[in-house]
């Protein structure tokens with residue numbers, strides 16, 4: 001079976017590795033960018049995604065990429081703690097959560113693909129323009145410096161991100177990504193370690209928010225490299241600029257957060273210490289009712305771009321890739337494999353897109369602000385007993401990483417891979 005994967009992002013590269021593990025040898029990845037570079041700042045890999053990368057035999061490579069947050073804590077805009085919970089191994093998972101640089105993760109996956117599938121497995125400078133559907137195969141058409149290149153395959157996987165050409169071909173009237181009016185500023189900085197040095201924190205409400213987590217261990221001087229996301233809600237216009245890596249002046253962002261000086265974290269100082277700040281609108285797309293046409297399907301952000309609430313974008317792309325490879329390796333026909341993949345993953349990710357629009361697990365911060373806009377003396381007066389724990393657990397169930405479910409579900413590695 002031959003497979004063409006469009007896009008060498010985290011989703012596309014994980015799909016290539018998963019298909020190779022499942023015994024498929026004719027797998028190639030076609031990437032638009034001529035010269036791939038390790039772009040992006042921090043990203044969280046939740047335990048369900050770490051499990052998949054470890055079961056792909058990448059344990060050593062991913063553990064050296066990042067650090068494991070031991071706790072996730074939510075605060076209001078005055079730095080008062082609303083809820084905190086252990087994460088990863090400390091929460092009873094068999095796999096850790098890892099905070100990593102997106103670019104380093106993508107690069108590690110790229111090297112693993114080249115090591116295992118061969119140096120020619122990833123072709124850069126190939127921009128998908130269309131897919132032609134045939135009875136027994138599809139043909140992917142690429143724009144290249146040498147003209148149009150046509151590649152026939154049994155399966156075509158569109159892992160080409162939020163502006164997916166394959167998705168656009170079948171949903172031409174969708175328009176631009178939907179912006180909810182929130183602007184995100186992302187950056188990394190070396191700052192004094194805060195709290196216990198391994199805590200990921202989120203502070204604020206649905207108007208303004210600050211998220212920070214370490215992406216490296218504290219050094220001898222007690223400083224650590226952190227990734228942060230500062231958010232501010234404004235007037236929603238359109239999502240025309242839904243592109244990563246647009247650098248902006250940090251000064252206005254520092255000013256927006258000037259009062260956020262907690263006794264355990266100086267938020268404006270963290271923002272001011274960033275080497276670079278990247279601006280990005282919080283966008284997603286309405287879920288669509290069909291991913292698969294002919295022998296082509298969608299995966300990752302091409303299939304279900306979602307708000308980053310809940311830190312699930314990359315993790316869900318990895319789950320898609322693993323599920324697709326499992327069904328392609330085990331279903332009697334390609335058509336049945338694609339139908340099973342879509343039925344499973346479209347249902348799950350549609351629910352998640354909607355949940356993230358309602359703030360996902362960060363709803364605790366929104367509710368705390370609605371109920372106690374000037375802060376609180378005791379959080380027990382703001383939430384009923386068990387309410388905070390219920391919100392956290394229900395999101396984990398929806399996203400497929402409740403510890404009971406994840407620890408006990410069978411592996412997605414196909415039996416043919418000789419586990």
Ligand SMILES: Cc1cc2nc3c(=O)[nH]c(=O)nc-3n(C[C@H](O)[C@H](O)[C@H](O)COP(=O)(O)OP(=O)(O)OC[C@H]3O[C@@H](n4cnc5c(N)ncnc54)[C@H](O)[C@@H]3O)c2cc1C
Nearest residue numbers: 007009010011032040041127128160161244300301313314
């Ligand atoms: C440059 C970049 C930086 C990012 N930085 C961050 C970050 O700092 N933090 C964070 O949380 N998330 C970041 N993201 C998003 C995050 O990586 C994704 O949400 C998540 O990993 C899902 O990945 P994906 O593989 O589905 O899509 P993507 O990561 O978007 O990958 C899609 C790939 O397809 C390629 N492509 C697009 N169109 C075509 C085409 N027509 N033909 C061929 N190839 C095509 C793109 O160049 C890209 O390599 C970034 C994405 C990109 C592209």
